[in-house]
Amino acid sequence: MSLEELHSIFSVFALPIFDLSSNILRRTSRMADWTECMNYGIHIAREAREVILHAFRIKKAVMLKSSPADLVTETDQRVERMLISAIKAKYPHHKFIGEESVAAGEKLILTDSPTWIIDPIDGTANFVHRFPFVAISIAFAVNKQTEFGIVYSCIEDKLYSAQRGRGAFCNDIPLATSGQEDITKCLLVTEIGAERDQLALATMTSNIHRLLEIPVHGIRAVGTAAVDMCLISTGGADAYYHIGMHCWDIAASALIVSEAGGVVIDTNGSEFDMMARRVIAASSMSVARRIAQAIQAFPCERDDDPRAHPQKAQIEHSTDSGNDVHKKAGGHRRL
Ligand SMILES: Nc1ncnc2c1ncn2[C@@H]1O[C@H](CO)[C@@H](O)[C@H]1OP(=O)(O)O
Ligand SMILES: [Mg+2]
Numbered sequence: 001m002s003l004e005e006l007h008s009i010f011s012v013f014a015l016p017i018f019d020l021s022s023n024i025l026r027r028t029s030r031m032a033d034w035t036e037c038m039n040y041g042i043h044i045a046r047e048a049r050e051v052i053l054h055a056f057r058i059k060k061a062v063m064l065k066s067s068p069a070d071l072v073t074e075t076d077q078r079v080e081r082m083l084i085s086a087i088k089a090k091y092p093h094h095k096f097i098g099e100e101s102v103a104a105g106e107k108l109i110l111t112d113s114p115t116w117i118i119d120p121i122d123g124t125a126n127f128v129h130r131f132p133f134v135a136i137s138i139a140f141a142v143n144k145q146t147e148f149g150i151v152y153s154c155i156e157d158k159l160y161s162a163q164r165g166r167g168a169f170c171n172d173i174p175l176a177t178s179g180q181e182d183i184t185k186c187l188l189v190t191e192i193g194a195e196r197d198q199l200a201l202a203t204m205t206s207n208i209h210r211l212l213e214i215p216v217h218g219i220r221a222v223g224t225a226a227v228d229m230c231l232i233s234t235g236g237a238d239a240y241y242h243i244g245m246h247c248w249d250i251a252a253s254a255l256i257v258s259e260a261g262g263v264v265i266d267t268n269g270s271e272f273d274m275m276a277r278r279v280i281a282a283s284s285m286s287v288a289r290r291i292a293q294a295i296q297a298f299p300c301e302r303d304d305d306p307r308a309h310p311q312k313a314q315i316e317h318s319t320d321s322g323n324d325v326h327k328k329a330g331g332h333r334r335l
C-alpha cells in the first residue's frame with residue numbers, strides 16, 4: 001500500500017476521532033473553568049463583609065470552643081450560614097467544609113466533588129478585641145485540588161484572590177512574593193495559636209527562639225492565618241509558618257501564595273497537605289527548607305481524622321471586660 005493510500009484511509013477514520021476528542025477536550029476545559037463560581041464567591045464575600053463591619057463596632061456575645069483562647073461569636077456563625085445558603089441556592093450540588101458547621105458537629109470530609117472550604121471570620125480573637133485584622137477565607141476545591149481562593153481582609157478592604165494557573169491579585173493588582181533566598185534577610189510571620197498546653201507552648205516558644213537565633217530580621221503575628229499568608233504573596237513578609245491551624249484557615253491563601261510565585265510546604269519539609277495542620281509559606285524553597293530545618297511541630301490530630309471531629313459545644317454564661325463571655329462547660333475537643 002502506498003503512502004498516499006495509507007494517508008487517505010487514516011484521514012477518513014482519524015478526522016472524526018480527532019474531532020470527537022477535541023470536542024471532549026473543549027468541553028472538559030470549559031467544565032474546568034471555575035471563574036463564574038469565583039466571581040460569585042467574591043460577590044457574596046463582599047456582602048458578608050458588610051455584616052462583619054457592622055458587628056465589628058458593637059458589643060459581642062463571645063463563646064469558647066476548644067480552649068480558653070479559641071473564641072467564636074454569633075457573627076462567625078451568622079456569616080457562615082449566610083455564605084453557605086447563598087452558595088447552596090446557586091450551586092445545589094456543591095459540598096461544604098465550614099469552620100462553624102464542623103464546630104457544630106458536621107463531618108469534615110473532603111471528597112472529589114466541588115467543595116467550598118469556608119472560614120467566615122479568620123481572626124475571631126481580633127474581631128472580639130477590635131484589633132483591625134479580620135478576614136473571610138473561601139477556598140474552592142475540585143478533585144481535592146484548590147481551584148480558587150478568596151481572602152477578604154475586611155477592615156483594610158483588601159480582597160486577595162487567585163485562580164489556579166492564573167496568578168494572584170489584591171484588589172485586582174497582581175501580586176508577587178519577595179523572592180528572598182537568604183533566611184538571615186527575612187521578615188517572618190507566625191501565630192501563637194489557640195493551644196495552651198505545655199507541649200504546644202514550649203514548642204511554639206522554642207521555634208521562635210531558634211529562628212531569632214539564626215538570626216532573622218524579625219517575627220510578626222497579625223492574628224489571622226489567612227492574612228498572614230497573603231502578606232507573603234505581597235512580598236511584605238518573606239515567610240510564614242504555623243502549626244495547629246485548620247484547613248479553612250489556609251486553603252485559600254495557600255493558593256494565593258503559590259500563584260504569587262511562592263512555595264507552600266509542610267513544616268516537616270514534605271509536600272503541603274491542607275488537612276495536616278502544618279504549613280510553611282515562603283518566598284523561595286531555600287527559605288522554606290531552612291525554616292523546616294529549624295522548627296519542630298507539636299502533635300495535632302489531622303483535620304480529616306474522624307476522631308478530631310468536635311462534639312457540640314456546651315456553653316454557660318459569664319461576663320468579661322465589656323464583652324459578654326460565655327464559658328464552655330462541656331468537653332469540646334478540637335486540638
Ligand atoms: N487550634 C488552633 N491553633 C492554631 N491556630 C488556630 C487554631 N484554631 C484557629 N486558628 C487560627 O490561627 C489564627 C490565630 O492564631 C487565626 O487564623 C485562627 O483562626 P480563627 O480566628 O478562625 O479561629
Ligand atoms: Mg480561622
Ligand SMILES: [Mg+2]
Pocket residue numbers: 076099119120121122123124
Ligand atoms: Mg474563623
